[in-house]
Amino acid sequence: MVTIAVDAMGGDFGHAVTVDGARLALDLLRKSGILSKEMLRFLFFGDGDKISEELKKHIEVAEITEIVHADVIVTNEMKPIDAMRHRHDSNLGLAIDAVARGRADAVVSAANTGAYIALAKTILGTLPFVERPAIPAVMPHVNGKSIVLDLGANLECSAERLVQFALMGESFARSLLKKESPSVGLLNVGAEEMKGHATVQTAGRLLHNISKHTSTADGEAHTKEKESLAHSYFNFHGFIEGNDIFRGVTDVVVTDGFSGNIALKAIEGVIWFFFKLLKDSMKDSLVSKLVGLTVLPTLRKIKKTIDPRLYNGAVLLGLKKIAVKSHGGADSFGFAQAIKVGVQMVQSSFLEDVEKRLQLLPEIQ
C-alpha cells in the first residue's frame, strides 16, 4: 500500500487540478502496471468543502481518498517565514506532517519553493551532511533524460556541497532512470581537467576520489567493507559543458543553484523565443500559414520532448522522507506525473540508497 499526501491547494490552479491530477495519476499507475487501485491511497489537505466538491466528479479517486481540512492555505506568495508560523494548521504543513508521522509515504505539492523547502526541512529533517535540500530537474536529451541539479535552492556552493549534489543526484537517477551506475558530470566552462575555478576543481577531484573508492579495480580486499558503504560503482565522468546536457553525455549533471537556475531559465527562454518567431512567421502569408499548420504537430511534439517544464515532479533531495515538488504552473497531467514520481520513489530503495551514498562523504576528504 502506498499513501500519498497531496497538498490540494498549492500551485497556480488549486484543488480542481490536484484532484483531477490524482485521477490521471491513478490511470497512469494502473496502465503502466506500477500500482493497482487497491494499493493506492490519497490524503488530500486543503479546504475540505472544495476538495469534496471536486471529488464528486471523480468517484474512483473519492473511494481511495481521505480529506483533511486545513484552516490556513499556503499561497504562492507566502514567504517561508509565514509558512513556518503555520506549520501546524496549514494545508502544506499538515501534508508534510502526515509523512513525518508515517501516515503517508510521500508528499506531493505545487506550493512555492521557498515555503515548501522551509517546511519540509523542519518537519521531515535532512539526512546527515545535508544542510539544505537540493532541487533537481529532469531534462530531456538526445538519448533519453538526465537529472540536473541544483536548480536554485543552494546559490553559493562549496566543493563539498557540489559533491553532495552529485551523490544525491546519482541516487535519484538510479531510482528514476533505472540505471545501475548512472554517470555523473560536473558542469564547467570546459571539459579539460585544468578548467574552472577553485571550487569546481576541488569538487572534481573529490568526485574522482569517490569514483576510485567505489571501484573494485583496486583489489578484492576492500570489497566487503565497501559493500556496506557504497553498494555500487560511482561513475564520475568528469567535467562537462552546458551543451553536453542535450547530448546526453551523462545521466546526472551537477552545478550550483545559481548557474543551474540561470541555465534552466535561459533554456526555457530560447524555446519560448523560437516558437514566438515561428508563430510570427506564420502570420506573414497564407502559404506559410498553411505550411506551418501542417508541420505544427511535429513541432508541438518536439516542443513536448524538449521543454523541461513538461518533465514534472522534482524530489527534494536530502530529506529523510520523500517530498515531491510539482511546478506551480502544472496542469492535471503535470500534477499526475509528480504523483507518479512520488509513488516510484516510495517503491524504490531511493531513501536507503541516498543515505548510503552520503556516507561516502567523510570517506574521501
Place this chain on the structure above:
Amino acid sequence: MVTIAVDAMGGDFGHAVTVDGARLALDLLRKSGILSKEMLRFLFFGDGDKISEELKKHIEVAEITEIVHADVIVTNEMKPIDAMRHRHDSNLGLAIDAVARGRADAVVSAANTGAYIALAKTILGTLPFVERPAIPAVMPHVNGKSIVLDLGANLECSAERLVQFALMGESFARSLLKKESPSVGLLNVGAEEMKGHATVQTAGRLLHNISKHTSTADGEAHTKEKESLAHSYFNFHGFIEGNDIFRGVTDVVVTDGFSGNIALKAIEGVIWFFFKLLKDSMKDSLVSKLVGLTVLPTLRKIKKTIDPRLYNGAVLLGLKKIAVKSHGGADSFGFAQAIKVGVQMVQSSFLEDVEKRLQLLPEIQ
C-alpha cells in the same frame, strides 16, 4: 583611414577564410555606407606565402593589404604560456603589437581565447580598475539584440567585478546598438530585490547607486561635475532572470563568466537538440519530409535569428585598444562580421566612453 590588423591564421580554417572574410567585410562596409575602400587598410599577419597566395584571388583586398610574415603561428591548442613566449615573433603577437604601436587601429583574430586574452592583456594593457578583459556576446532577442557578459574570461567574480562588466557592457552596447542609455540587467535567480547571494546583492546595490549618481533628477548643481565623469544616464533595470534575455528586457545582461558560459552553451545545446529532433522527424515519412522541406527556409531563418554563434565579433572589454575576437569556427561571413565590428568600434567613441564609465567605480563605493 581605418587600419585593421588581421590575424590571418587563427581559428579552425586559417588564411583562406580570413582573406575571403576581408573581401566580404570590404563589401559589407561599402554597401552599408560605413566606409569606402579608400578609407580601409588591412595588415595581414601570418605565413607570408600563404597569405599572398590567397590575396591573388581577391585583387581588391590585395590593393589595400600589407602582409607581415610571422615565423610562429599561434595554434588553437597553444597554451597561453606558450603564446606569451612567442609574443614577439608570432602572427597574433605581432598583430596585437601593431595596434599597441599605432600602426593599426584594431586587431581581429579567431585565435583561442586563452592565448588571445593573455597576449592582448600584456601587449595592449588594461584600463584602470580592470584586472582582466571580459568577453561579451551579442545575443538575439524578441526586439533586437543585447550584450551578454562575461562569457567565460572571469569565472569567480566579486561584486566590483560585476559592476565593471555592467559599465563596460553598457559602453559597448552604446557603440554597437547605437542607444543613448542602454538598459542594464543583472542576472539572478529571481527579479525581486531580496533574491540571490551576497555578491549579486552587493553588485545590485552598487549599480543602483551608479544609476542614481548619473541621474539628473537630484538637482542641477552636480550636472557640470557629472558631465566629465558620466556623460550620460546609467540605466540600471535591476535583477533579471535567464528567460528575460530573450524577452529583450534589457540591452545589457551582466553575469559572472561561469554562469554566463554555462548558460550560453546550454542555449546552443538546446538549439542543436531542436534541429536534431526536427531532422530525425523528417526521416519518418515522405509526407513529413516534403512538409519539412517547405517549412525549412522559415526554420533556417529562425535558426539564423536565434543562434548566438552567428552574431560574431566580440570586443575584448577593458583593454586600452580595440581587440575583436572571432569564433574559432566562424566562416568567411562570420569573420567579415568581426572585422565590421572592429571598424565600428574604431569609428565610435567607444574607447573614450568605456574609460569614462569606469571612472564611476571609485565614485560609488
